[in-house]
Amino acid sequence: MGDDTTLGTVVLGLEGFALREATLVDGEVCLAVETVGRRPGCPDCGVVATARDRRTVQVRDLAIGGRPCRLVWSKRIWRCREPLCPTATWTERRDDVARPRHGMTERARTEVCRQVGKLGRPVAQLAGEYGVGWQSAMHAVTDHGVPMIDDPARTAGVSSLGVDETSFLKASYLRKRRTTFVTGLVDLNRSRLLDIVPGRAGSAVTDWLEGRDEPWLSAVERVALDPHRGYFNALVGGLDAPTVVVDAFHVIKLANTVVDEVRRRVQQEQTGHRGHAGDPLYGIRRILLTGAERLNDKGQARIAAGLAAGDPDAEVWYAHMIKEQLRSVYRADGLGQATERLEAFFDDVAAVAIPEIRRLGKTIRRWRTEVLTYFETDGLSNGRTEAINGLVKRIKRIGHGFRNIDNYRIRLLLFCGGVNWQDHPTAHIRRRSPRLIA
Ligand SMILES: [Zn+2]
Incomplete structure (x- = not known):
């Protein structure tokens, strides 16, 4: 039996197995294998076993040479000869190779x-x-x-934590179902998804934080979050006096939403219906949300023409201006300038009686400190969280929509959770071996 063991070990990569036969059946490689080595002792009494019988088990293995492969494992059945022993026979197992029923x-x-x-x-x-x-x-x-x-090492050493909501099931997936949300927790320094938890309530975050130990919690110095009181309270309550930044991306998103809302309302008032192709405001709905600095002359002219035709009271124009003003806060050169620009924004919000804009002003004012903290934290933001959200969407697409949140969580964390994959190191193949050339 001896030499086969080495061949089995090298070719099969299975220690203690011998390769007896390799056949090709319907394009599939079938490898007949068996274990080699000394007779084992009885698991109960330790008396050396005697061979009784064999039983063949087939398991799918890694592909070989580009073909699917199955191991045809002739398992030994052993017998204990000790008359007083309760164990009569047993089948050999190698759980490191294949577990029963897998x-x-x-x-x-x-x-x-x-x-x-x-x-x-x-x-x-x-x-x-x-x-x-x-x-x-x-x-x-x-x-x-x-x-x-x-593995605790995966989530260790977080100093900047991002908290962000993301939709889990889109409502359109099944008409009856409402969109459900999950909360994502992200390590902002290393761009890894720490976890996702169901819901978008503060309690979801509180519960998750309660699962961390004291050193982990006290290591978190800064957090970036959606402008969402539930998250805020959970983070401030669960962490040791963190510096809180409301995420720039979400602040701008709020302003964009207001531009959209005002545009829709004015559109409805002017045309008596929802936006159609050909309506002046509908035609510029996307370009209104584009950052002004990214528009060329043609884009500016399109906005001007659309507003001239569909926005007689300049409400959409004002909303657009307010949005750009808020964006300019984030381009400020330091905290002083940012504060000035934010105050100018509040003044302009207060100057009009447009309800959507008033509401935006109120929201931003409630988060004034956390908006400006951005300038004291080197621009800490969930930008990377958003990048992870992109990956989240990719996994969702691949999974054709998930119904099971546990599977979804596992797949996301394996994909972008900073898992330490221990792959086999692969040596580079040299196309010519110097020794053979000589
Ligand atoms: Zn025994």
């Missing part, structure tokens, strides 16, 4: 997890490639992925 080798399952988790491939695709059901493939992802996700 249908796949552990290394194949690890690979399925890597492909789905690290590379973001669809579970169904891997299930197809390995000839297993979707559930088996997803179990492989869960079994191998969860320990990596739960």
Whole structure:
């Protein structure tokens, strides 16, 4: 038996196995293998076992030479000869190679997890490639992925925390279902998604923080968040006096929403219907949200023409101006200038009786301190959170919409949660070997 062990170990990569036969069946590589080595002791009494029988088990393994592969493992059944021993017979096991009832080798399952988790491939695709059901493939992802996700090292050392809501299921997925939200927690320094929790209430964040230990909590110095009181209270209550920045991206988004709202209202008042192609304001709905500094002369002229035709009381114009004013706060050169610009913004908000703008002014005023803190934290923002949201969307697309939030969470954290994938180091192949040339 001896030499085969080495061959088995090298070619199969399975310590203690021997390769007996390799056949090609319907384009699939079938490897007949068995364990080699000394007879084991009885697990109960330790008496050396005697061979009784064999049983063949087939498991899917990693592909070989581009072909699907199955291990045909001839398992030994051992018998204990000790008359007083309660154990009569047992089948050999190698849980490091393949666990009972998994249908796949552990290394194949690890690979399925890597492909789905690290590379973001669809579970169904891997299930197809390995000839297993979707559930088996997803179990492989869960079994191998969860320990990596739960590794405390993954979430260690966070000093800047971002909190952001993201939609989980779009309402259109099924008509009946409302859009549900999850809250994402992000390490802003290292751009990794720490976790997602269901809902967008402050309690979701509080509960998550309660799961961290004291050193973790006290290491968080700064937080960036959506302008959302629930998040604010949870973070200030759960952390040790953090510096709070309301996220610049979301502040601008609020202003953009106001431009949209005013435009829709004026549009309705002027035309008596919702925006149609051909309506002057509808035609400039997107360009109104574009940063003014990014518009060329043609863009400016389009806005001017659209407003001249559809905005007789200059309400949309005012909303647009206010939005640009708020944006200019973030381009300020330092806290002093930012404060001046923000005050000018408040003055201009107060100068008109446009309800949408008044509301925006009120909201921003409530967050005045946290808006300006941006300038004391080197511009801490959820910009990276937004980048992660992009990845979130990608995973959602791949998953064709998720219904199960646990699976969604696992896949997201494996993809952008800073998981430490321990891949095999691969040596570069030299196309010519110097020794052979000589
Ligand atoms: Zn025994």
